[in-house]
Amino acid sequence: MITIKNLIKNYGKLEVIKGMDLLIKSGGIFAILGPNGSGKTTLIKSILGMVIPNHGEITLDGSSVIQKHAYRKDIDYLPQIANFPNNLTVTELIKMVKDLRNKSTREDMLIRLFGLEDFLNKKLGNLSGGTRQKVNLVLAFMFDSSLVILDEPTSGLDPVSLIRLKRLILDEKARGKTVLITSHIMEFVEEMSDEIVFLLDGKIHFQGTTVELKQKTGKPDLEQAIAAILMDEDV
Amino acid sequence: MKMFKIIKYSFYDLMRSRWNYVYFLFYLALGFVLLFLNNDVSKAVITLMNIIVVLTPLIGTIFGVMYYYNSREFTELLLAQPIRRSTIFIGQYLGLSLSLSISLVLGLGIPFILYGAIQTTVIFNFLSLLLTGMFLSFIFVGISFIIALKNENKIKGFGFAIVMWLLLAIIYDGLFLITLLVFDEYPLDKFSLIATVFNPIDLSRILILLKLDISALMGYTGAVFEKYFGTQLGLFLSYLSLILWVVLPAWAIVKISESKDF
Numbered sequence: 001m002i003t004i005k006n007l008i009k010n011y012g013k014l015e016v017i018k019g020m021d022l023l024i025k026s027g028g029i030f031a032i033l034g035p036n037g038s039g040k041t042t043l044i045k046s047i048l049g050m051v052i053p054n055h056g057e058i059t060l061d062g063s064s065v066i067q068k069h070a071y072r073k074d075i076d077y078l079p080q081i082a083n084f085p086n087n088l089t090v091t092e093l094i095k096m097v098k099d100l101r102n103k104s105t106r107e108d109m110l111i112r113l114f115g116l117e118d119f120l121n122k123k124l125g126n127l128s129g130g131t132r133q134k135v136n137l138v139l140a141f142m143f144d145s146s147l148v149i150l151d152e153p154t155s156g157l158d159p160v161s162l163i164r165l166k167r168l169i170l171d172e173k174a175r176g177k178t179v180l181i182t183s184h185i186m187e188f189v190e191e192m193s194d195e196i197v198f199l200l201d202g203k204i205h206f207q208g209t210t211v212e213l214k215q216k217t218g219k220p221d222l223e224q225a226i227a228a229i230l231m232d233e234d235v
Numbered sequence: 236m237k238m239f240k241i242i243k244y245s246f247y248d249l250m251r252s253r254w255n256y257v258y259f260l261f262y263l264a265l266g267f268v269l270l271f272l273n274n275d276v277s278k279a280v281i282t283l284m285n286i287i288v289v290l291t292p293l294i295g296t297i298f299g300v301m302y303y304y305n306s307r308e309f310t311e312l313l314l315a316q317p318i319r320r321s322t323i324f325i326g327q328y329l330g331l332s333l334s335l336s337i338s339l340v341l342g343l344g345i346p347f348i349l350y351g352a353i354q355t356t357v358i359f360n361f362l363s364l365l366l367t368g369m370f371l372s373f374i375f376v377g378i379s380f381i382i383a384l385k386n387e388n389k390i391k392g393f394g395f396a397i398v399m400w401l402l403l404a405i406i407y408d409g410l411f412l413i414t415l416l417v418f419d420e421y422p423l424d425k426f427s428l429i430a431t432v433f434n435p436i437d438l439s440r441i442l443i444l445l446k447l448d449i450s451a452l453m454g455y456t457g458a459v460f461e462k463y464f465g466t467q468l469g470l471f472l473s474y475l476s477l478i479l480w481v482v483l484p485a486w487a488i489v490k491i492s493e494s495k496d497f
Contacts, residue, residue: 079311085248
C-alpha cells in the first residue's frame with residue numbers, strides 16, 4: 001500500500017506537485033493519467049526516491065521512504081526512456097543489474113516472452129528503439145517484486161509484443177501485485193486498469209474506476225471523458 | 236559490498252575506453268623517452284614533475300565531466316536500485332580516479348623499473364612524484380564530478396570544468412605573481428602560504444620540490460614553505476592539505492548528490 005500525504009515538489013519556481021494526497025491499495029492495476037507536465041513522472045520518481053520532495057510524506061506499507069534506499073529492493077521500475085550504456089551487451093547489462101540485488105530473477109522467461117534470444121550478445125547502442133524497450137521491460141520485470149512501476153510501458157512496441165506485455169501485466173495482477181502505470185494511450189489504460197488517478201495541474205483531479213469517470217462526465221469512452229475534463233478546465 | 240561493485244563497473248567500463256589506453260601509452264612513451272634518451276634520472280624526475288602537475292589535473296577534469304555525463308543513463312538505472320546515492324557516486328568517482336591513477340603509475344613505473352632505477356634516493360623521489368600525480372587525479376576528478384552534478388547542461392558543465400582547470404593550472408600562478416610584484420613592499424609570506432594551500436597544483440609542485448630538495452627551482456612560495464616549516468614539517472603539511480583537497484570534494488559529492496533530483 002502506498003500512502004502519500006501533502007506532497008509538494010518545486011523545480012526552482014516551477015511548482016510541479018502542489019499538495020497531493022493519494023492512497024493506493026495493494027493489489028490491482030492503477031493508471032496515473034494527466035496531460036504533459038502534470039507531474040506524473042515526478043510523482044513516480046518521488047515514490048522511487050529519485051526526486052526529493054520539498055514537503056510531504058510517502059509511505060510504503062506503513063514505513064516512510066524519504067531519504068531511504070533499502071525499500072527499493074521491493075520495487076520493479078521501468079523508466080520512460082530506455083537509455084542504456086551503449087558499449088555493453090544485453091547479457092552484460094542484465095548480469096550487472098542482477099548483481100546489484102541479491103534476489104532470484106526470472107530473466108530467461110522474459111527473454112523468451114519478448115523474443116530477445118538473438119539480441120543477447122549485441123551491444124545496446126546498436127539496438128532499435130523497440131528492442132531497447134523490450135530489454136527495458138526484461139530489466140523491470142525480472143526481480144518479481146510486489147510493486148511494479150511502469151512509466152510509458154507501451155512506447156515503441158510492436159502489436160505482438162504489446163499483446164504479450166498486456167498478458168504479462170494481467171498475470172502480475174492475478175498474482176496479487178500492485179502495478180502502477182502511466183500512459184498516454186487511453187485504449188491501453190481502459191483495457192488494463194482497475195483504477196485511474198487523474199492528475200491535473202499538480203493535484204489529483206479524480207481517483208476511481210474508469211466506469212465512474214465515464215458516468216461523471218457522461219461520455220462513452222475514456223478518451224472523451226478525459227478530453228471533457230481538460231476542456232472544462234480551459235473554459 | 237555494493238560500493239565495490241560500483242567501483243568494479245566503472246573500472247570495467249573505463250578499461251574498454253580507448254582514451255584510457257591513449258593516456259597510459261602517453262606516459263609509457265614519456266617515461267621511456269625521458270629516461271633512456273636523457274640518462275639522468277634526477278633531471279627526468281623534474282621534467283616529469285612539470286608535466287604531471289599540469290597534465291594529471293587536465294585529464295582528471297576532462298575524464299571526470301565526460302564520464303559523469305556519459306554514464307548518466309546507467310546512473311539513473313542504478314538510482315532505482317536499492318543502493319545509497321553516496322555509494323553510487325563515490326563508487327564511480329573512485330573507479331575513475333583509480334583507473335587514471337593506474338594508467339599513470341604503470342605508464343611511468345614500467346620504464347623506471349626497466350631502466351633499473353630502483354636504488355637509493357631516486358626511487359623515493361619518483362614514488363612521491365607518482366603519489367602526487369595520484370592525488371591530483373583524485374582531486375580533479377572530484378571537483379569535475381561536483382561541477383557535472385551541479386550542471387545538467389553538458390556544454391556548460393564541460394566549460395566550467397575547463398575554466399576551473401585553466402584557473403588553477405595557469406591563471407592562478409599569473410595572478411599570484413602579479414600580486415607579489417604589486418605588493419612587494421609588504422610582507423607577503425603568510426599570504427603566499429595561504430594562496431599556495433588553496434591551489435592543489437601549486438601545493439603539489441612545492442611538495443615535490445621540497446622532496447627533491449632543489450631550492451633553486453622552488454621559487455618564492457617554495458622558499459617560504461621551507462623557511463616557515465622546514466623540509467619535514469613542510470612536507471607533512473603539504474600532504475595534509477592534499478588529503479583535505481581529496482576529502483572535501485568527496486564529501487561535497489555525497490552532499491550534493493543526496494539533495495539532487497534525477
